[in-house]
Amino acid sequence: MKQAIIALVVSCFLLTGGCKKADKPQPQPAAPSDSQPQPITAPVAAPNAENTPPQGFTALFNGQDLTGWKGLVADPPTRTKMTAEELAKAQAEADEAMRTHWKVVDGTLEFDGHGSHLCTVKDYADFEMFVDWKIEAGGDSGIYLRGSPQVQIWDTALTNVGAQVGSGGFYNNQKNPSQPLKVADNPVGQWNTFRILMIGDRATVHLNDQLVVDNTVMENYWERDKPMYSSGQIELQSHGTKLYFKNIYIREIPRAAKSLFNGQDLTGWEQVGGEPGAWQVADGTLYNEGSSGGWLSTVDQYTNFKLELEFMVPPGGNSGVFIRTPREGNPAYAGSEIQVLDDYADQYKDLKPWQFCGSVYAVQAPSKQVTKPANEWQKMVIECVGVNVKVTLNDTQIIDVNLNDHFDKIAEHPGLQRTGGYIGFQHHGEKGLKYRNIRITEM
Numbered sequence: 001m002k003q004a005i006i007a008l009v010v011s012c013f014l015l016t017g018g019c020k021k022a023d024k025p026q027p028q029p030a031a032p033s034d035s036q037p038q039p040i041t042a043p044v045a046a047p048n049a050e051n052t053p054p055q056g057f058t059a060l061f062n063g064q065d066l067t068g069w070k071g072l073v074a075d076p077p078t079r080t081k082m083t084a085e086e087l088a089k090a091q092a093e094a095d096e097a098m099r100t101h102w103k104v105v106d107g108t109l110e111f112d113g114h115g116s117h118l119c120t121v122k123d124y125a126d127f128e129m130f131v132d133w134k135i136e137a138g139g140d141s142g143i144y145l146r147g148s149p150q151v152q153i154w155d156t157a158l159t160n161v162g163a164q165v166g167s168g169g170f171y172n173n174q175k176n177p178s179q180p181l182k183v184a185d186n187p188v189g190q191w192n193t194f195r196i197l198m199i200g201d202r203a204t205v206h207l208n209d210q211l212v213v214d215n216t217v218m219e220n221y222w223e224r225d226k227p228m229y230s231s232g233q234i235e236l237q238s239h240g241t242k243l244y245f246k247n248i249y250i251r252e253i254p255r256a257a258k259s260l261f262n263g264q265d266l267t268g269w270e271q272v273g274g275e276p277g278a279w280q281v282a283d284g285t286l287y288n289e290g291s292s293g294g295w296l297s298t299v300d301q302y303t304n305f306k307l308e309l310e311f312m313v314p315p316g317g318n319s320g321v322f323i324r325t326p327r328e329g330n331p332a333y334a335g336s337e338i339q340v341l342d343d344y345a346d347q348y349k350d351l352k353p354w355q356f357c358g359s360v361y362a363v364q365a366p367s368k369q370v371t372k373p374a375n376e377w378q379k380m381v382i383e384c385v386g387v388n389v390k391v392t393l394n395d396t397q398i399i400d401v402n403l404n405d406h407f408d409k410i411a412e413h414p415g416l417q418r419t420g421g422y423i424g425f426q427h428h429g430e431k432g433l434k435y436r437n438i439r440i441t442e443m
Contacts, residue, residue, distance in 0.1 A: 050107050050246060057130070057249040060120060060234070063107040071098030072117040075222050076147045076229060080387060080419050083404045101238075109236070111243040117144070117235040125231040125304075125443060126253040128197045132246045137188050140239040142171065145198055146232030149221050151205055151213075153192075153237075156185050168194065168205045168212035174224075176217040184210035199253065200442075201228040226420050230304045230442045231385070257308070260298060260423070261286055261438040272297050272327050272424070279427075286435040288427045295322065295331060296425045303420035306441040307382040314432030315374040316345040320361060322424035323384055325415060331424060335415040336403075337361040338382055338391055340426075343371045358393040362413060363406050366391070366398035375432070385443055386419075 051063030060068060071094030073079055079087060094116070101115030109118070124146065133153060135141060140158070142150035152171040154163040166183030170176070184207040186192050195206040198218075205213035220228050236245055260268060263284035271279055274294025280287055286296070302324070313319060318341050325335020341348065341357040348355075353365035358380070370393050372378050381392040391399035403416045410416055425435060 051248075053249040057128075057251045060129075060248040060250055061109055061246065063104070063246070065104055066099065066102065066118075068121050069098075069102075070119050070121050071095045072119050072235065076232060077222055077419065081404075081407075081417055083407060084402055087404075107246060109243075109245040109248075111236075111238055113238075113240055113242045115238060117237050119144075119236075120234045123147075123231045123233055124250065124252060126199050126255055127250050128195070128253065129234070129248070129250040130196075131194050131248045132191050133194065134191050134244040135188060136242050139188065139241045139243065141241070141243050142237040142239070143194070143196070144233075144235035144237060145196070145203065145218060146229045147222075147235065148218070148228060148232065150237060151194065151196060151203075152180075155188055156183060157188070166207075166212065167192070168207040170203075170213065170216060170218050172221045173217075173219050176219060177213075180205070180207070180212035181214065182210060182212060184208050184212055193247075223419075226303075227301065229419075230302070255442055257306075257439045257441040259438065260307075260440050261436070263436070266296075268299050270297050270299055271295075272331075274427075284436055286425070286438070288433050289431055295427060297322075297325075297327060297422045298424065301420055301422055302384075302440065302442065304385045304443045305383070306443055307384075307423065307438075308379075308440070309438040310377050310379050310436050311340055312377050312432070312434040313340060313342045313374055314430050315342060316347060317342045317374060317430045317433055318428045319433050320426035321380070321382060322422065322426060323382060323389075324418045324421035325424060326418075326421055331415075331422075332361055332426070333413050333415055335418055335421050336363070336389070336413075337426065338380070338399075340380075341371075342374045343369060344373060358391050358398045360389060360391070360399060360401060363403070363409065363416070364389075364399055364401040366393070368396065368398055370394050370396045370398060377436075383443070 051059055051061060053059045070091065073090045073094045097115055098118060101112050102118050103110050135153060135155060137155060138158065139155045141153040144150050149172050152169050153167045156163050156166055165179045167185050169180040170178050186208060193208055197204045201217050202215050203213060203218050204215050218228055220226050265281055266279065272294050278288055279296050280289065320332065320337040320340050322331040323336050323338065325331040328334065339355060339357055339359045339361045343357050354362055356366060356369065357371045358366040372394060378394055383390040387403045389399060389401050389403060390397060406416055427433060
């Protein structure tokens, strides 16, 4: 058993129209230190047996079978658009194909050079992981993090594609460094160890105890205009060559909630449309005093998250929380809206069920009415993970919906297809609308 730490492996796979090898890369500088560094933890004592995790880590591979792994179904944007039935059917087919080409031999995951990626059943957000990997002459692979390529693995003799720079780099980066800081690969046919730390959209990679990527942004290959997905599956990439993996361990790193509203000013927010200065702050509260204030948008975009907030509506008040919305078009339909309303106002007694407070507006009605009267503070929690949206109002869950089940509404509500975007607050001109204690946890 090796004396160093156990690590994980990254690879590059050619999907149809997907990751394609570029011309020989040119040297690039290291990533700038423009954010807080995320240090890798102190060395972890190696376990006494193969595929046995060190303290604090969980084995992704048990050394005996493919438990916890599945075949690859398309890419993240495509999977998001599939109905639950379509995804289940495609997954069953992918799993059958995967078992043909990925085998467990003497405690090692072996890939025969045909077929597609091996993926974790579970999605991961922030984590530290280890993997041992080995390739043969001409070998090419990688590790997809959160479903996006990739931490590169290849034979450094493949100079025609630029492999002389070594393994461990973020091959598909375009704006941020894509190459490792040094060559740290062991000779072909020998085992290597990756240690990968991913926090937010940045990752640090050690290869055989050598730092090769230092807190660098990993770009979203599938949707270049969006940040890295906040969570997703880990994939061992296939690229037409035989591959070997073992000692794959992971330690999930909990994310802490952060405040979206500092209670003092509009830092982190921007008004979209309406009269300038309509949204104001006083006494730790965000409010609009009846002006035509357009809507208030976060500066940052979010994909998977838990949003917690308190709101107060005046009598007859009507507002909404926009989620995953762009800034163009009607945010309630170009994205999605969680309704905020004075349910008890006489003018709303004939509304449709999907228009009441807590509903996914025009999509899913709340399971019960738990709203408080106007001018009382109410608590709302919105959880968005992939196509699943949950809403809890005043400590009672009232929405648990799979948006794929509502794709018949796509023509009128294209926002149902969105996987990320801005968070915002709607305003219809009533005086007395207020929000406070707005916190988000990326999931």
